[in-house]
Amino acid sequence: MISSTIGIWNYWIVFCLMMIGLFLVIGRKNFLKKIVGLTIFQTSVFLLYITFGKIKGGTPPILNESIDSIYSNPLPHVLILTAIVVGVATTALGLSLVLRINTEYGSIEEDDISAQDLVDYHDDIETGKSVDLKFK
Amino acid sequence: MISELLINAFLVTIMLSIAIALIKTRTVIFTVILTSAYSLVAALMFITLDAVDVAFTEASVGAGISTILFLAAMAYLPKKEEESISSEFVPALSCIILGGILIWCSFDLPEIGQLTAPIHQHIAPEYIKGSKEDIGIPNIVTSVLASYRGYDTFGETIVVFTAGVAVLALLQKKNPAKKNKSQPKQKIRKNA
Numbered sequence: 001m002i003s004s005t006i007g008i009w010n011y012w013i014v015f016c017l018m019m020i021g022l023f024l025v026i027g028r029k030n031f032l033k034k035i036v037g038l039t040i041f042q043t044s045v046f047l048l049y050i051t052f053g054k055i056k057g058g059t060p061p062i063l064n065e066s067i068d069s070i071y072s073n074p075l076p077h078v079l080i081l082t083a084i085v086v087g088v089a090t091t092a093l094g095l096s097l098v099l100r101i102n103t104e105y106g107s108i109e110e111d112d113i114s115a116q117d118l119v120d121y122h123d124d125i126e127t128g129k130s131v132d133l134k135f136k
Numbered sequence: 137m138i139s140e141l142l143i144n145a146f147l148v149t150i151m152l153s154i155a156i157a158l159i160k161t162r163t164v165i166f167t168v169i170l171t172s173a174y175s176l177v178a179a180l181m182f183i184t185l186d187a188v189d190v191a192f193t194e195a196s197v198g199a200g201i202s203t204i205l206f207l208a209a210m211a212y213l214p215k216k217e218e219e220s221i222s223s224e225f226v227p228a229l230s231c232i233i234l235g236g237i238l239i240w241c242s243f244d245l246p247e248i249g250q251l252t253a254p255i256h257q258h259i260a261p262e263y264i265k266g267s268k269e270d271i272g273i274p275n276i277v278t279s280v281l282a283s284y285r286g287y288d289t290f291g292e293t294i295v296v297f298t299a300g301v302a303v304l305a306l307l308q309k310k311n312p313a314k315k316n317k318s319q320p321k322q323k324i325r326k327n328a
Contacts, residue, residue, distance in 0.1 A: 006138070006141045006142065006145055007141070007247030007248050007249075008242055008243070008245065008247060008248070009141075009145045009148070010144055010145065010148055010248055011239075011242040011245055011248075012239055012242060013145075013148040013149060013151070013152050014148065015235055015238040015239050015242065016152055016155075016235060017151060017152060017155050018235070018238070019231040019232070019234060019235035019238075020152075020155040020156070020158070020159060020231075021155075022231050022234070023159070023227055023228060023231040024158065024159065026227045026230075026231075027224045027227035027228060027231070028217075028220065028224075029218075029220040029222070030217040030218070030220075032164060032167070032206075032209070032210075032213060032217070033167065033217060036158065036167055036168075036171050036206075039171055039174075039175075039198075039202065040155055040158065040171070040174065043174065043175060043178045043194075043198065046178065046182075046190070046194070047148070047151075047178060047181060047182075050181075050182055050185045050187045050190060051185060051248055052253070052255050053185070053186075053187065053255065054185045054186055054248055054249050055186075055249055055250075055251055055256065056140070056248075056249030056250070056251070057249075058186055058249075059186065060186045060187070060188045061186070061264065061275075061276040061277055062188075062274050062275050062276065062277075063267065063268055063274040063275075063276065064274075070251070071264050071276065072185070072186035072187070073255060073256055073260045074260060074263060074264065074276040074277045074280055075255075075259065075260045075263065075280065076187075076255075077187045077189055077190050077277045078277055078280045078281045078285060078288075079288075080187070080190050081189060081190055081193055081277070081281060082281075082288055082289065082292045084190070084193050084194055084197055084198055085193070085197060085292060085296060086292055086295050086296065087198070088197050088198070088201055088202055088205070089295060089296045089299035089300070090299065091202055091205060091206075092205055092299060092300075092303050093299045093302050093303055093306075095205055095206070095209040096209075096302075096303040096306045096307050097306060098209065098213065099209055099212055099213070099306075099307065100306050100307070102212060102213055102214075107214070108213055108214065109218050109220075110220075111218075111220060111221050111222065
């Protein structure tokens with residue numbers, strides 16, 4: 001019973017971590033926190049993949065002729081190596097978007113920004129400009 | 137064998153506590169430091185799960201470069217996170233429901249470390265057998281990354297390049313705006 005619980009304990013916590021990341025992305029209104037949430041989500045997915053690749057009593061997948069050893073599955077490792085680098089690229093892109101939003105609106109809170117957009121929209125109606133929700 | 141899994145369970149629980157602290161904190165610098173710590177514990181987990189290459193990359197890129205990026209961006213951003221006006225009940229509820237479904241599904245997953253799991257049957261044994269003869273380097277991860285799945289790595293390079301171009305395009309926008317502002321002044325001078 002204990003060993004089977006430990007056998008899937010990692011999955012449970014990884015799913016909890018994923019949900020915490022998702023909550024930070026959809027629940028929090030601060031854009032920096034949203035990007036941190038994305039990072040958390042990504043890392044938990046990495047953990048899930050690497051957990052799948054583990055073999056009990058295995059060694060890291062580096063060929064070793066002296067011992068007749070079992071190697072853990074190298075394929076998830078390769079996929080995740082790629083994903084980590086791409087993850088940093090997306091983080092950089094997201095952060096530069098946040099910086100750009102901050103220079104335009106002076107805020108990175110979603111509530112502030114939508115309020116400013118709403119004010120602009122009503123100003124446009126009053127002055128009789130074309131009323132499409134434009135980005136400044 | 138069980139001790140390996142115990143260490144894993146312990147580390148992953150530390151990660152959970154860091155993530156909960158991340159939900160609680162409202163200060164940006166704490167957020168950045170906690171994210172860095174999270175990546176570092178994840179790197180430790182990767183070592184206990186036999187993924188040494190991934191651990192190196194996570195420690196250097198995930199905990200290092202990401203943190204530098206966050207710190208650099210933090211210098212231009214507000215230092216405090218505001219309490220949100222709208223309710224967080226609906227997002228929290230949907231996350232809890234989705235997490236419950238995922239945990240319910242996890243009972244069908246194979247236990248950690250079983251040699252009979254489907255993932256270990258498909259193509260990985262061929263990579264492990266063929267790596268020495270086909271490529272000639274002992275590190276199987278490197279031979280899969282650079283040779284068997286070289287196109288993946290090529291695509292990754294393209295993605296990183298595209299992201300770099302996009303970051304440059306986004307951050308360069310400041311200069312034309314300054315020029316537009318400075319142009320009217322010059323016209324005024326000419327009129328005077």
